[in-house]
Amino acid sequence: MGLRQDRWSSFVAKRRRRKQASSQDGSADISAQAGEVYAPQAVANIREWAAEAAAANGVALYDVEMVVHGRWTIRVYIDxxxxxxxxxxxxxxxxQKVSRYLEAYLDAASDLPDNYVLEVSSPGIERLLKTPEHLEMVVGHRVQLVVRTQVEGKNKFSGELMAxxxxxxxxxxxxxxxEPVDIQWADVKEARLKYDFDF
Structure with a gap:
């Protein structure tokens, strides 16, 4: 019997920051703030705080994503x-514990908008593999790759990551x-873990 998919659910702890202030005309100036959060130092701070929050609760930071669609969404993935x-x-x-720990840092940050959503979840079974560290974690498992230069006549294929x-x-x-084929990481456009659910 294979692993059931519901054991790989992306548990999500969501939290909306209370609006603390508004601009003089009564509306939050999200567009002006949207450019500020992507300053390298702000991004580095959020990643550092998320890593600390994860470690303090016995887990590890997997990835951080920030999305702006009218409202800011900060997505933190732990594993x-x-x-x-x-x-x-x-x-x-x-x-939920990581979310509460991280909130204290985010609420005190002056370069985040007053209205944001924090989501903390697992990366899921068929997770994106974005870094060398991600690849090292899944050696011995099947992956799906999209590459710039064809391998065996294909730009998209699956196989076991041997090393x-x-x-x-x-x-x-x-x-x-x-025999295994060698693929340069720099030539990979997208990589993700591949799992065949066996029910």
Whole structure:
């Protein structure tokens, strides 16, 4: 029996910051603030605070995303430390604890808008792999890659990630030669964990 998909649910702890102030005409100036949050230092601060919040609660920071669609959404993804273990996923209570810890930093930040949404969740089973650290966590598991330069005549394919070292992925393709092929990480447009649910 394979792993049930509901064990990989993305538990989400959401929190909306209370509006603390408005502009003189009574409306929040979100457009002016939207450019400020993407200053490198502001982004670095949020990532640092999220990493601290995760570590303080026994989990690890996986990724941070910030989305602006009228309202700011800060998405924080947390996971178990170390190599991927399909039997262990973060729980809703852990997401809530990380969210509460991080809120104190975000509420005190002067370069965030007064009205934002914080979401803390697991990255899910078929997670995006964005960094070398992400790749190192999933060695031995199947991945799906989209590459700029075709491999075996394809730009999109799946296979087992046998190794990752010095910017090179060694992948045993699902459809291809019996030996792993080497793929430069710099040539990968998108990578994600691939899981075949067996019910």
């Amino acid at each position: 178990r430390p170390g190599p991927l273990n399909p039997e262990e996923s973060v729980k809703a209570g852990e997401c 990752y070292q010095d910017g090179v992925l060694s992948v045993l393709l699902d459809e291809g030669p019996n």
